Amino acid sequence: MAKKLVLKKLTILATTEKSGNQFTFGNGINLITSSENSVGKSSLIKSILSSFGAEPFYDKRWRDLQCNYLIEFCIADKHYKIARLKNEFYLSNDSNKFYYDNFKDFSKKISELLNFNPILKTRGDDYIYDIAPPAYYFISFYIDQIKGWAKAFSSLDKLGQYESWHNPILDYHVGLTNSNIMNFKLKISEYKKLNHSAERKKEKVLDSITLVRELLADRVSSFENEILNDKSISTTTKSLNNSAIIQPSDNSKLSNIDELNEVKKLYEETLNIRKEKYDQLALVKENLIEFKNQSKFINSNIIELQNDYYFSVESLDDVVECPLCGVSHNNTLENRTDILLDADKLNNLLSEVNLEIETKEKNASEIKKSIQLLDNQLLEYDNSINSFNSFEDTINFYSNQIIEDKSQRFISKQIEIIGENTISIASLEDDLKKLEESIDKKSINNSFKEAIQYYSNKLSISIPDQSIPSFKQYSKYEKNGGAADSARSLLMYYLSLYSVISKYSDEVISPLFIDTPNQQEQSVENYLRILNSFKNDLPNDTQLFLGAMEHPLIDEFKESCSKIYVLQDYQKLLNTKNYDNLLTEFNSYISTFA
Structure with missing residues (x-):
């Protein structure tokens, strides 16, 4: 059975305005909702990803807050914590502590924990390969509200440092490659x-x-x-070995100049x-x-x-x-x-x-x-x-x-x-x-196509091509009908991909992060189909983080959620009342690394 990354708690501290908050998460569906925009639904999801070293797209106001993060999570019942202070990372488990001020070293450790080790070629250098940073792990599990519904794998920033990264990342996610294969490829590249x-x-x-x-x-x-003009040079020289491969001329009357x-x-x-x-x-x-x-x-x-x-x-x-x-x-x-x-x-x-x-x-x-x-x-x-x-x-x-x-x-x-x-x-x-x-490529490819057919029916969206485009042909799912249909088509692709990853990959399986799926004003029937798929059609024990505006359908959907956060104008994502206590808890954790 595949190991899962299960998120437990997140602490956010905005250092410039001295505000913060702490959120605990359920193992199933975590709903973040509000009746208004700009109260922090998207920022909460992004903060989870930031704590692992990914770079979501933040607006200037959030960047100016200069937030620090403390995330707690489990992998196979083993408990971990990561604190992020700008570009410093403090990682601990039940028995060990690791401090990193070098992001590449931190990335390697996270890749080790997640068993996610695809190697990527550095842009502009044919001979330098790196193990993919955490952002490339999360990119297949996250749909951003603004950028993610128009183009696949565009929900995170700063992914351009590696050339042609989509295929090797996808191959690893679905199980066409694995850690053993990557180790061989890394040795070959070295x-x-x-x-x-x-x-x-x-x-x-x-x-x-x-x-x-x-x-x-x-x-x-x-x-x-100088030798030709110097008359004082001794006429005595050492004899050459008789077994020499090339022997000098037999001329005993050679002058010292001739002999030289x-x-x-x-x-x-x-x-x-x-x-x-x-x-x-x-x-x-x-x-x-x-x-x-x-x-x-x-x-x-x-x-x-x-x-x-x-x-x-x-x-x-x-x-x-x-x-x-x-x-x-x-x-x-x-x-x-x-x-x-x-x-x-x-x-x-x-x-x-x-x-x-x-x-x-x-x-x-x-x-x-x-x-x-x-x-x-x-x-x-x-x-x-x-x-x-x-x-x-x-x-x-x-x-x-x-x-x-x-x-x-x-x-x-x-x-x-x-x-x-x-x-x-x-x-x-x-x-x-x-x-x-030894990899069963045929079964993996067939599994993706079967998942597409399944979610096509569940989401009432046509398949872009009669032959069913493969998981590497993601662009065909981006423009598939009108705006509302294309959004559901892309969701169909992500859910199918997640299904195959959960079945075949040897990596630790991430939660899903889906922000505002009611894109392009889906009809009531289609929005219900989307919510029902989240509720009924995901792999067993999937942890889902869903950002959504309040809606009559959401009221009924809440019954299926393990945790609900309702953000309102009077209670936005961050507040000042608990800042000092949260800061003390945060600093107490950091102090254990001294």
């Missing part, structure tokens, strides 16, 4: 971000090499001239060979990544074919229906044999690919050994060069080569990081695919 960073570092190093070459060109040339040039030439040749080896190693590693990905893909296909075969053997029918997609397939002996033949072909291909992997790994190992030998050779040349001049001049002379050497190592390391990350991404994507395939 690896992709690391790859992007490694690629950028590699490009920066390549650009830097070009710049350093230009800067050191004059200094190296100057050092060479000879060593320099050998050093540069060896450095170039070493660079070629690193290039070869990078290519082999890229090939390894490709073959390993092929191996995983082939192996997963073999497993799927084996499962298909076992499923076909267990069924005696000549035609079987896929349990995932619902497509019918022939199941004759010939079809079963074809499955085995396909599996054999894939097994042969897997053997070939694994042999390539073994060969490439051996090549990589041999190249690494060659690079180590070249490193030893370069060290021999370094020692020889050091005997010709001072340490400082030697460093200057070889700066270009050293930088290129270090850069090549760094670039190779970045390629290796990218390769390892790519393998991890492929593995995670394989696991992600299996998780996504």
Whole structure:
């Protein structure tokens, strides 16, 4: 059974005019009504959402009040409190206390409590993803009086920080994705971000090499001239190792200048060979990544074919229906044999690919050994060069080569990081695919369409399209007939969505917040249909917060409500008489975090 978020009590304190109020809530329908406008019906609902960090649309007068909030709620019989002071949040449960002055950290904690973890791409950055803040949780459960009845998911402010958020949020709400799937997607996005960073570092190093070459060109040339003109250089040098990969010319009569040039030439040749080896190693590693990905893909296909075969053997029918997609397939002996033949072909291909992997790994190992030998050779040349001049001049002379050497190592390391990350991404994507395939998408989509048909009848509103638009085609429910019909059409959509969420989502189920459903002066018959749907047709144990003007139908509806707040001109949402007591209670809670 799905866990539910049940709101218990709300305290509002307006600091600028020193007024406030406290409201306790019932587990069923909470009716907030009045015979006049602008007495606080909408603000009470909005204050609940604000206490969780959402940003409703307030008018200037309310914003100027600079309200603080204290909300008490339960999840699976565990009691929680949140106090909000501007952008500070104080969260507690029966045994723990958490203080947040960073909204992103608070959002993560609320997402954890609500088990609501869809990830959203930050606008303007392809590699930064965040877990959706609380506003994206409540947006599917709230219809604002002013903006919510004209356009779906427009009842909260400041939702534009993430690109294309509607589909991932809806997928999570209805159960097409869940926390496990989101964890895989978040890990994949982190690896992709690391790859992007490694690629950028590699490009920066390549650009830097070009710049350093230009800067050191004059200094190296100057050092060479100094050596040619310096007659005091010792003629004694260290001998080169006989096992060097590239040997100097056999000329015992070389002058110290000629010998230096000879060593320099050998050093540069060896450095170039070493660079070629690193290039070869990078290519082999890229090939390894490709073959390993092929191996995983082939192996997963073999497993799927084996499962298909076992499923076909267990069924005696000549035609079987896929349990995932619902497509019918022939199941004759010939079809079963074809499955085995396909599996054999894939097994042969897997053997070939694994042999390539073994060969490439051996090549990589041999190249690494060659690079180590070249490193030893370069060290021999370094020692020889050091005997010709001072340490400082030697460093200057070889700066270009050293930088290129270090850069090549760094670039190779970045390629290796990218390769390892790519393998991890492929593995995670394989696991992600299996998780996504385990979701019963067909049942979820059918459930939404059934709910639309149900509420279409209850609310006396036509369905926008004969094929019944899916839950992602919400815009088709916004303009569906005249103004009054369109309002009921949008309500039909929200109630159907809530029905599917309650049935399939693994998130904590939110209350519904519906403000002034008697939009566009619904006829008495249609307004009665709306109220009856709230009373009779919501999922069991739904907590509903309903803002409504006084109406003859509301008088009868009150009998079905667990809590009623009647706001009148003489008793608006906030008052001054209990402010001091409420402030003391509020400060007492805050003081426990000291």
